[in-house]
Amino acid sequence: MDTHADHSAPVLTPGGPRPRRRALRAVTAGVVVLAVAAGGAWAAGIGPFARHTGPDPAAGEQARAFLADWAAGRVPKAAERTTSPDTARRVLDSFTEGLDIDAPALTAGAASEAEDGTVTVPFTARMPVTGLGTWTYRSELPLREQQDGVWKVDWKLSLVHPRLSGTEKFRLEREDGEPPEVADRQGRKLSAGTFPSLAPLMTRLGGDGAGDTGARGAIRLVDRTTGKVRRTEAAFGAKTVRADEGPVRTTLDADWQSAAEKALASHGDGRNAALVALRIDDGEVLAVANSPSGGFNRALSGTYAPGSTWKIVTTSALLLKGAVAPDDVVDCPKFLTVGKKFQNVELSEHPGATFRKDFTESCNTAFISLRDRLGDGELGEVARTYFGVGQEWHVGAPTYDGSVPVPKDETEKAASMIGQGRVQANPLIMASVTATAVSGRFHQPSLLAGTEDTTRTEPLPPKVVGQLREMLRATVTGGTAKILSGLPGEVGAKTGTAEVSDDQDNNGWLVAHRGNVAVACVVEEGVTGGGSAGPIVRSLLAEAPGEAR
Structure with a gap:
């Protein structure tokens, strides 16, 4: 996959007026991240296919500009973008007083328009509390077009935080x-x-x-x-x-944890890597391993493009709506251009391949060719509705819970089909995705008993689960995950190669399941999933004692 990193910052200036649109629509421009967390960078290049349907783009631009000014500490400028500048300035100045918050990250979501012409832009706030961690919450910005045609944030106290009010405020306790x-x-x-x-x-x-x-x-x-x-x-x-x-009694299993740490130490080749193993039937985490062992917890909090392991979710979306069947012919050429040239790993091609073959050989071009069979926001909806990705998880320790933004153009949509673009995950998420795919039901991962579960998901249909299991197994017996063949038990798997930037080797991924356990591993700059993550997962499954009690 030829990709090129683009580190230029977006221009966040409000646009001019235009006639209102009354229908409720979603902006296909997608999610704009105003403060980027640690992780891989990917750019889809120039977007010649950008949409212009939905709410007035100027409303979204004003919302993003407000969030950018607020995040950067330009409070007077942010306040001027609202309908009550004086009040907004006073509240924004005092909101974080005593909370020891430094450099907030504010991420805008897709806008929607109501019948009365008002526009709403949801956003996620990540507020770093000095010496403790990050307070994450979601809120939304209401916007109204003014008499002069300029969009303004319709000031309300609750937009800063949904529970901030005239009678209640926030306090930090250490x-x-x-x-x-x-x-x-x-x-x-x-x-x-x-x-x-x-x-x-x-x-x-x-x-x-x-x-x-x-x-x-x-x-x-x-x-x-x-x-x-x-x-x-x-x-x-x-x-x-x-x-x-x-x-404190955790869900971890000492034997699985030992096998995971040995696998990373023996086969990680000194690279940054992470691994998670969890139970399929209840989401309980059996092992969390990171290399290096100290510092950042990549396994739970990393933000990576999941590469072709994400094809499990893409395949689910296609199967759910009957957009493709395993035996359908979906050609797999070496290259496919959608605003930029996409290619398969090692320039492989499989003329006249079935979709099953495309899955087991991890054909990027075949999956990208099916992009028009999914709506722009459909992949994210399937990820959220069936796999819990992007919802707030309460695992019992800090986690990053994934992001699947609506693609901003056709090039980014093509990339999202193969786990690139702005799709982000980590081993915890991908182990959970694998568990959901082979069981049909999402279980919020947990490290401690009694963790709160606020997720809301739907089960996958049994037919889809059966098809996913069959293709995951075929990937081991005759596809890119053959490194796991010969292990005891019925093992299913999916490999992944995720591009990062022009000056870095690809990250390698592999997810697998056996019995009641699902595993996910990422190796930074591992080049290929089978070659880097494959030996680690094989070592884990060979060493692990079997089902966790």
Whole structure:
């Protein structure tokens, strides 16, 4: 896949007026990320196929400009983009007072237009709390076209945060104390000395932030007058446990964790890599391993293009609407140009291939050729509705829960079909995707018992599940995941190669399932999935004790 990184910043200036459109539509321009998290960069190049349907683009531009000014600390400029500049300036200045928030990241979503002509732009706010982690929440901006034709953010206190009001505000509370002792699902003690990959995780159990320290604290919603706590908005750091309560019991399995750490150490070749194994029937995480073992938790919080492992979701979307069947002929040429030239790994081609063959050989051009059979936002909807990707997960430790923005043009839509463009995931997400595909039902992953589950998903039809399982198995017996053939049990898998930039080798991916366990592994600059992640996953499955109890 010939891709070229584009690091230029978007121009965020409001456009001019135009007649209102009354129908409810979604902007196909997609999601604009105003502050980019750590991860791979990919650009679709110039977009000659950009859409101009939906709400007035000027409304979306004004919303994104407001968020950009707010995120950059240009509060007076942000306030001027609202219908109540003085009030907006005062609130934006005071909102983070005492919360120790630095450099917020505000990500705009796809706009929609109501019958009365108002436009709504949802956004995700990631507020880094110094020394603790990241407070993440979602809100939305209402916009109205003014008499002079200029769009303005229709100021409301709740747009800053849905629960901010005249009677309630937020307060930061910090806690002291040592992180707890940690045990696996059978009560066996887990120590960082024995399991180095768990060192950063142990200090974060019980928190939902995204920082890297062992400190603890919380953001509370409190009554402005009495100071009484109404609810906890975000908790950071290790779970607070009394000495007489004993170790924190996790879902981890010491045997699987040991096998995962050995696999990375023996076959990771010193590269940055991460691996997650979880139970298919309930989402309980059995192993979390990172290389290097200290620092950033790539397995749970990484933001990577999932490459061809994402074809599991794309295939699900196509099968769900009957857009293709496994035995349909879908040609697999070496190249396909959609605004830019896409190609297959090692320039492979399979003339007259069936869709099943395209899947097992991971043919990029075949999948891209089917892009018109899905609506612009359909891939993201399937990911969210059936796989829980992009919803908020409460795993028991800080996680990144995935993103599948609506593509901004045909080139980016082509890229999203093969897990590139702005699609982002990590091993936790892709292990969960694999588990959902082969069981038919999403289970929110968990590291601790009793974690809150606010996700809402639908089951995949049994016919689709059967087709996915058959193709995943065929990928092992005669496709790109042959490295897993010969292992005991019925193993299914999908490889992935994800481009990062012109000056970096591709990341390698492999996801697999056997029995009641799903696994996902990424190797940064691993070149190919089968060649880099394949040996790691094979080692794990060969070493692991079988089903976790």
